[in-house]
Amino acid sequence: xxxxxxxxxxxxxxxxxxxxxxxxxxxxxxxxxxxxxxxxxxxxxxxxxxxxxxxxxxxxxxxxxxxxxxxxxxxxxxxxxxxxxxxxxxxxxxxxxxxxxxxxxxxxxxxxxxxxxxxxxxxxxxxxxxxxxxxxxxxxxxxxxxxxxxxxxxxxxxxxxxxxxxxxxxxxxxxxxxxxxxxxxxxxxxxxxxxxxxxxxxxxxxxxxxxxxxxxxxxxxxxxxxxxxxxxxxxxxxxxxxxxxxxxxxxxxxxxxxxxxxxxxxxxxxxxxxxxxxxxxxxxxxxxxxxxxxxxxxxxxxxxxxxxxxxxxxxxxxxxxxxxxxxxxxxxxxxxxxxxxxxxxxxxxxxxxxxxxxxxxxxxxxxxxxxxxxxxxxxxxxxxxxxxxxxxxxxxxxxxxxxxxxxxxxxxx
Amino acid sequence: xxxxxxxxxxxxxxxxxxxxxxxxxxxxxxxxxxxxxxxxxxxxxxxxxxxxxxxxxxxxxxxxxxxxxxxxxxxxxxxxxxxxxxxxxxxxxxxxxxxxxxxxxxxxxxxxxxxxxxxxxxxxxxxxxxxxxxxxxxxxxxxxxxxxxxxxxxxxxxxxxxxxxxxxxxxxxxxxxxxxxxxxxxxxxxxxxxxxxxxxxxxxxxxxxxxxxxxxxxxxxxxxxxxxxxxxxxxxxxxxxxxxxxxxxxxxxxxxxxxxxxxxxxxxxxxxxxxxxxxxxxxxxxxxxxxxxxxxxxxxxxxxxxxxxxxxxxxxxxxxxxxxxxxxxxxxxxxxxxxxxxxxxxxxxxxxxxxxxxxxxxxxxxxxxxxxxxxxxxxxxxxxxxxxxxxxxxxxxxxxxxxxxxxxxxxxx
Numbered sequence: 001x002x003x004x005x006x007x008x009x010x011x012x013x014x015x016x017x018x019x020x021x022x023x024x025x026x027x028x029x030x031x032x033x034x035x036x037x038x039x040x041x042x043x044x045x046x047x048x049x050x051x052x053x054x055x056x057x058x059x060x061x062x063x064x065x066x067x068x069x070x071x072x073x074x075x076x077x078x079x080x081x082x083x084x085x086x087x088x089x090x091x092x093x094x095x096x097x098x099x100x101x102x103x104x105x106x107x108x109x110x111x112x113x114x115x116x117x118x119x120x121x122x123x124x125x126x127x128x129x130x131x132x133x134x135x136x137x138x139x140x141x142x143x144x145x146x147x148x149x150x151x152x153x154x155x156x157x158x159x160x161x162x163x164x165x166x167x168x169x170x171x172x173x174x175x176x177x178x179x180x181x182x183x184x185x186x187x188x189x190x191x192x193x194x195x196x197x198x199x200x201x202x203x204x205x206x207x208x209x210x211x212x213x214x215x216x217x218x219x220x221x222x223x224x225x226x227x228x229x230x231x232x233x234x235x236x237x238x239x240x241x242x243x244x245x246x247x248x249x250x251x252x253x254x255x256x257x258x259x260x261x262x263x264x265x266x267x268x269x270x271x272x273x274x275x276x277x278x279x280x281x282x283x284x285x286x287x288x289x290x291x292x293x294x295x296x297x298x299x300x301x302x303x304x305x306x307x308x309x310x311x312x313x314x315x316x317x318x319x320x321x322x323x324x325x326x327x328x329x330x331x332x333x334x335x336x337x338x339x340x341x342x343x344x345x346x347x348x349x350x351x352x353x354x355x356x357x358x359x360x361x362x363x364x365x366x367x368x369x370x371x372x373x374x375x376x377x378x379x380x381x382x383x384x385x386x387x388x389x390x391x392x393x394x395x396x397x398x399x400x401x402x403x404x405x406x407x408x409x410x411x412x413x
Numbered sequence: 414x415x416x417x418x419x420x421x422x423x424x425x426x427x428x429x430x431x432x433x434x435x436x437x438x439x440x441x442x443x444x445x446x447x448x449x450x451x452x453x454x455x456x457x458x459x460x461x462x463x464x465x466x467x468x469x470x471x472x473x474x475x476x477x478x479x480x481x482x483x484x485x486x487x488x489x490x491x492x493x494x495x496x497x498x499x500x501x502x503x504x505x506x507x508x509x510x511x512x513x514x515x516x517x518x519x520x521x522x523x524x525x526x527x528x529x530x531x532x533x534x535x536x537x538x539x540x541x542x543x544x545x546x547x548x549x550x551x552x553x554x555x556x557x558x559x560x561x562x563x564x565x566x567x568x569x570x571x572x573x574x575x576x577x578x579x580x581x582x583x584x585x586x587x588x589x590x591x592x593x594x595x596x597x598x599x600x601x602x603x604x605x606x607x608x609x610x611x612x613x614x615x616x617x618x619x620x621x622x623x624x625x626x627x628x629x630x631x632x633x634x635x636x637x638x639x640x641x642x643x644x645x646x647x648x649x650x651x652x653x654x655x656x657x658x659x660x661x662x663x664x665x666x667x668x669x670x671x672x673x674x675x676x677x678x679x680x681x682x683x684x685x686x687x688x689x690x691x692x693x694x695x696x697x698x699x700x701x702x703x704x705x706x707x708x709x710x711x712x713x714x715x716x717x718x719x720x721x722x723x724x725x726x727x728x729x730x731x732x733x734x735x736x737x738x739x740x741x742x743x744x745x746x747x748x749x750x751x752x753x754x755x756x757x758x759x760x761x762x763x764x765x766x767x768x769x770x771x772x773x774x775x776x777x778x779x780x781x782x783x784x785x786x787x788x789x790x791x792x793x794x795x796x797x798x799x800x801x802x803x804x805x806x807x808x809x810x811x812x813x814x815x816x817x818x819x820x821x822x823x824x825x826x
Contacts, residue, residue: 019436359706392704
């Protein structure tokens, strides 16, 4: 069952907007059993839209398209669709009512642009947009289904989950594709591949393995495809069990789970609490932890001690330590972790201090040098890393390293 | 001058990885004067790679491709390229030396996978990869140039900036495309479009306008294309001046600049300092501020006061206020802002307290209710917002709202 995803918008091509929509749609379609054969981004231009629709492979049964449905005049998709599906725009009373309600709730007046959004192609099925003003649309042509959604990510996501997926499940009888992700931390890609080379060559033919690295975390993705879903689940389960035997120390979780979520679950199970004291990560660890729903049960708070005065005043780091060893040192990161644990009264604390870059390094402490500490009643442990010169990568890698060190301390006997 | 971007990898199609590479490449090519006509993501499969290369429009002069060059066996691009460009893989001594050096610096042993990375198609020009082990490759065929880069984002970005862009500038004589972005905050898209409808209809024919909304910020993008770069710059400058007259209160900056950067520049100019006290935003504002290079000059730190005990102990919020009004209240957010300013001694402070969701709301304080405060020697100002039920959106919108309120306070006379 082949599907294509098309995203429309100049901003995607000139790189002003990262296309997160197609990733979300791809994941949802994949779960529903579709083989996503291609993703294409094109301009908000009549000719490009028409050419792309004409170029769709004849065996594609589902086309999902986002973007180009907004209230502003740079969006010309709807008019072009009337050409493709040989129809015209007519007003839709239900959509109009919804737009009117939404604008009044937000306290803004209705205007001509809002009224244009309630115009839809005559022969389409309207898909409601509960999160915004632009309606979704569904067409059937030849043996394929065409679905159009707005490009605003949270509007599209809601429409996809609440309306489109149920429609697809009803309409298509899909063959099974199962993915299983095993999350690892601690070995770089080539080394991990070497450790797993015998495992990989011995995989059953229904299975394939991919390595997906991201800021220190490497996701191993096993994919199984075939007719018999139960059989595929059994085969994939056997291989996952083998992986746990091969690399038990490197696996920290499954199924796309980020480290912050695994750590949160461990703390919640144990009814324990956490605080962070962040210098070079600048609040990133707190932000990752609090992105998890329910984190207020175990995460008490953080002191982002960017300036040394904050390290002294709020964390009680002694001035002499800062003078003698510098902020980026084992001594200071230890004092930060112990300090934040003391003032917040948490079971665990994490601290970071490093040189995120791109400037500020020295021969003895180059850019990318990072100290990490985790403190608990099991004691305080530290680690030193030397990353590269990319500020963003250094912040992300340090945050993942800190969360993994915390994880190891929590599960330590 | 038409260009296509192709990204290879199953993970992109099934949505496990968001394709940020093509956005970066699109932005760089656009700046260099290319018209990016299409972006395509395909599987790491021989047939799909071959079909896509055969389907490239004949007038495309540049094809840039990323992914499928890693050390693991799920990457088959290099072998397939030998078919496309009718050649074979041969070892490259320079690449091998680079890989050996890199592995030894990181303290990992060389293995067979690393050695495979030093194999390159015989008739390609090797593009060095200073950030990783997989080399880039350049082919010329008919009138078009084909460039292949690894898929790891920071490796690709370095290769693109340091090597590919200089090569393209030398090889192509590009026509000019100029983008100018005007960043706004404070009016939703349809209202902004209404305010600008006369402006938009009066635009010169070389220009087009697009609206790109993201978590409360709306970017207005003016695009000019033509032969005479100087003329285009003049025309676009005139229209930007008009925009500043039309919506002076809504414009906060230009050129993709996020609010955290604008705020940072304002503080740096004035040699003033900032701290934050975050409840519902959970460190997001600190993380945004510290993502900016040089932020240590003005950002002193943050107290992420997720739990009420931290609000009391570290920010001095009186227990009676919390009991009487609840954490999500004007009184508490005011005390948080004033408290963090007192303990850090900064010129400005920002505080947030709200219900990020998806749970935890009540009839009088629904999910999405957020109080924001900014404190300085000009006094403390507050704002209340009621967003929706999406946790991630609520955190982002609150953070942007807080940064904009801070901006308005800094520039207030």
